[in-house]
Amino acid sequence: MPHLIVVGAGAAGLAAAGQAVRLGCEVALLEHSGMPGKKILVTGKGRCNVTNDCDNQEFLRHVRTNPRFLFSAIAGFSTRDTMEWMESLGVELKTERGRRVFPVSDRAEDVRAALCRWASGARLVEQGAQSLLLEDGRVTGVQTTGGRTIAADGVLIATGGVSYPATGSTGDGYRLAAQAGHGLVQPVASLVSLVAEGGDCRRMMGLALKNVRLTLLENAKLVFSEQGEMLFTHFGVSGPLVLSASAWIRDLKKYRYTLSIDLKPALSAEQLYARIGRDFELLAGKNAANCLQKLVPATMQPVILERWGVDPALRVNQIDRASRLALVQLLKGFCVTVRERGDLQHAVITAGGIPVREVSPKTMESKLAPGLYFAGEVLDVDAYTGGYNLQIAFATGMAAARGFAAAHGLPQQQ
């Protein structure tokens, strides 16, 4: 029986381990965090957005880095396959806004437990992989952190990226791969909060905005625009819209990135101008300092007033057309300049990783070291929010298991 060592019992490793067992392999599953699938528990705010109910083409459009590399893996294990697989493991699913798929229970733990059941035929070794064993460039096993030597016909590195290291993803996979001669595309944060210039965000810290439109401009070019929720923090901005927008930031040294927040996306500029006119008629006797009450949340009013530049003592009925138009502009495009990405440790996704040109897209086997395989976030692939990243982990994990089984003459489909 061919023996596979899977390093890392995350989404990719658990998927691969269970599949390899079903294809007739003996599997040792190494996990150093003390809990298989620990990161699953924090996904989707504890609800786990397990995949996206879209077809393969649509899926690949949501992959930010190296979608073509995933063509074969996703053809072999699609989002539909993930849904059927989850249901077969007893996890009932529901589809929400943006075709995001969640367990009906809203419990990420149910997904984690299902993955552990799926992989239960593998032998769990609660130790880390310290180093690879290599003979004439071929991988022959692993040396564990507990000092054990485990021989194998193949090793699958499914160690994840470097974000949220408390869940066990500490970047070990990059080091192990380097031993076999692999390069590294510099890991950077993706799907991350953003640090803003100036102190305005800090003044509004804690303020959550619902139903706003967030647009990201790269210099003057629109690169992202979506409606939803975001929040101000002590360092800048965060929340679902911001995480999604962050994935579009390529190079902060080369380009200037500005977030433009439309606080009234349901109204056109003309409609908002008319609405302001009606509001101001009712407030005619008051001064400008008090004219924003119905338009924006309290913590935002001083910031808007300051940026608007109208004398706070001015009577509302004295605010002229040009100033009203300036207010419309401000409410339809409140700008925040991005200074930098939030730190990598708190990013949802690590972009970068093992260069995909060094890995076979069909089998996930290393092109440099026979017997070495990769799956999941350790690879230089990443996607936007919506369940696509877990789908990448599952699809590449399944492909690696099939690749290993096929290399040892076992049938690929089970």
Ligand SMILES: Cc1cc2nc3c(=O)[nH]c(=O)nc-3n(C[C@H](O)[C@H](O)[C@H](O)COP(=O)(O)OP(=O)(O)OC[C@H]3O[C@@H](n4cnc5c(N)ncnc54)[C@H](O)[C@@H]3O)c2cc1C
């Ligand atoms: C807060 C948050 C929310 C998220 N929400 C979603 C979501 O809703 N939907 C979605 O699609 N994606 C989501 N993601 C992304 C998703 O969780 C990852 O893309 C996915 O878990 C990657 O799977 P993986 O198996 O490659 O890596 P991981 O899940 O990180 O697993 C790697 C495993 O390898 C182990 N390991 C590492 N080094 C060693 C070693 N040397 N020896 C032994 N074991 C080792 C680790 O302990 C870990 O268990 C979220 C991520 C975060 C941080």
